[in-house]
Amino acid sequence: MKRLILICVFLFLLFTGFIDAPVQSLKPGSLSLRLRLVFDGKPLNLNNALYTDEHGDTLSIDACRFYLSNIVLTNQTQLIYREPYSYHLVDAEDSVSQVIQLDRVPGGSFSELRFLIGVDSLANVSGAMDGALDPIKGMYWAWNTGYINAKLTGRSPSCNTLHHAFEFHIGGYLPPCQTLRTVVLKIPVIKPNQEQIVSLNVDVGTWFTQVDLHKTNSVLLPCTEAMRLADNYQRMFSVITE
């Protein structure tokens, strides 16, 4: 008897929940992630702009590209949204690549944004890919197959190299040389029907944490140094709250 009552209550709740549903607005909408590339807080300009890193080295940046993948929105306990086929190549030279539009995001509140910097290992072993993962994008190593997760190149008088150039091509998906990094960010709770924009600072300066460009200026292979730089750029992202 008790059980029957419970079932009735349950059905009642379910039913009223059903009727109530439209009020909560579960309309899927879109959410834009806007990336603002900076160096130590200053807007990132390529080629000629000069910056100073933590170590005191003066430097300029020629190119900055990285993969941002596997975007997920949660409300801390629950997965709310997972972007299908989530691979984006962000390029400092291409402003279009700095806005990532997530489609069919359910209305409702969520407070956490997660993504990977780099390309997951499944995509690394899946053969020929297209779109952002097309090997013609120049973010791919063919002889030791795998994606370059992030690239940063530039110049600094501290580099004792041809044209004082430094080159960081960070990749490696196999343990123990894994350079894939996860980023978890708290974002302001977005209410249904609010304009859905999340702006992120991407501070390229973090790459140089405890890096002496005189000693470390060419990282083009997976492993030790690549992992250290990946740990550094994992801290590139912060949420802009205006």
Added chain:
Amino acid sequence: MKKTRLFYRVSGILALLTCILAFAGTDTPVKFNAPRGWPKPRYDFSNNPLTLHGFELGRELFYDPFLSSDSSTSCSSCHLSFTAFTHADHKLSHGIQGLVGTRNSPVLINLAWNTSFMWDGGVNNLEVQAINPLTNPVEMNSKLEDVINKLQRTAKYRKLFYRAFNDSIITSKRLLKALAQFTGNLVSCNSKYDSVMRHERDVHFTAREENGYELFKKNCATCHREPLFTNNKFENIGLPLDSVLRDVGRMKVTNDPADSLTFKVPTLRNVEYSAPYFHDGRVNKLKDVIDHYTTGIVESRTLSKELRRKIILSHDEQKDLLVFLKTLTDKSFLYNVQFRQNRVPD
């Protein structure tokens, strides 16, 4: 009134049927048949549905020097069908303008079972393997992007890609998938050895072959594991380091000193025709290979455990082993017209 409706209905059905037929016509599915009793192939054709037109496109690309920067070198320049797709008579393969590479071109046999590619295993998937020769400055020296644009400009390839992928837009993904449809289908499974294993009527090993087979199982088969004649692992078989090439093998991709001087165990199918041998083609005759295993092994830190115990074979036993290796020759593979250049009409 009724008659016209019937007419419309019939013609509607007919139109639908022709559509279905036309669609099927552009895309003839083919099944990849793994020989009975063999392990499951590693390459997953379900992500690259095999079709006759896809295979033909792959073959056309494989034989077309147009893919190289100066239209001089095709895949087949270094991988010839009559020699099990190795570069016959060349220790080190050369590409455009005769530039010489650093390794011997391996046979292309049963690639669908490989767990990795290249002598050092640096490539993890058959599809992406082809990026290497296409872009290597001493092989075909093209930029992937340029190859795509070049192909896209030809009516011939627009048509061939359309037939294979229902779309004439050429992408690197389609190019690589098509090549893999061809190379992944280079299956050799009809040697005398195979007939004996399948207990085919009237096919038997001779006494010498039988003895050679026993010696093989005892001394060689842990690495050259049947039926593929490779265990897909990397081993140092005690070849001394070449002082010019200084090729450290697998360590190049893993950075692990334990992998120094280890190379991928190659298949031995059709080995009678795939000279020269070893990763740098340093020996020309199968007999010299056997000599290496019996008397030439150089001790080193990473020498395979398997080979620390000396292999002792009498003169006759060495001959028997050689005779057995020749039973791995598969004429139906070497002379398969499907694998040869077959110009598709423009």
